[in-house]
Amino acid sequence: xxxxxxxxxxxxxxxxxxxxxxxxxxxxxxxxxxxxxxxxxxxxxxxxxxxxxxxxxxxxxxxxxxxxxxxxxxxxxxxxxxxxxxxxxxxxxxxxxxxxxxx
Numbered sequence: 001x002x003x004x005x006x007x008x009x010x011x012x013x014x015x016x017x018x019x020x021x022x023x024x025x026x027x028x029x030x031x032x033x034x035x036x037x038x039x040x041x042x043x044x045x046x047x048x049x050x051x052x053x054x055x056x057x058x059x060x061x062x063x064x065x066x067x068x069x070x071x072x073x074x075x076x077x078x079x080x081x082x083x084x085x086x087x088x089x090x091x092x093x094x095x096x097x098x099x100x101x102x103x
Contacts, residue, residue: 003030 009023010016029039036043045053 010019
């Protein structure tokens with residue numbers, strides 16, 4: 001199933017976040033169509049397989065979120081170090097400049 005080439009997901013709502021989600025849904029749909037060749041409504045599986053698949057996907061999402069959080073935490077720690085170093089450099093620079101003016 002193709003998506004109408006005239007369709008512009010970024011123009012659906014006034015909210016750019018919602019528009020981005022819509023765009024992601026459409027892109028994911030197109031990936032599924034390429035991979036499986038049928039729509040979700042055409043896909044027949046037992047209910048318990050849908051539940052199992054959902055659990056697996058959510059577990060993967062948790063892994064991705066935990067990994068992302070460790071990256072963010074590391075970034076924040078490094079940002080604090082950089083801010084402290086910058087503050088120290090600024091303090092040393094202005095102190096040295098003032099000392100030179102006094103001589």
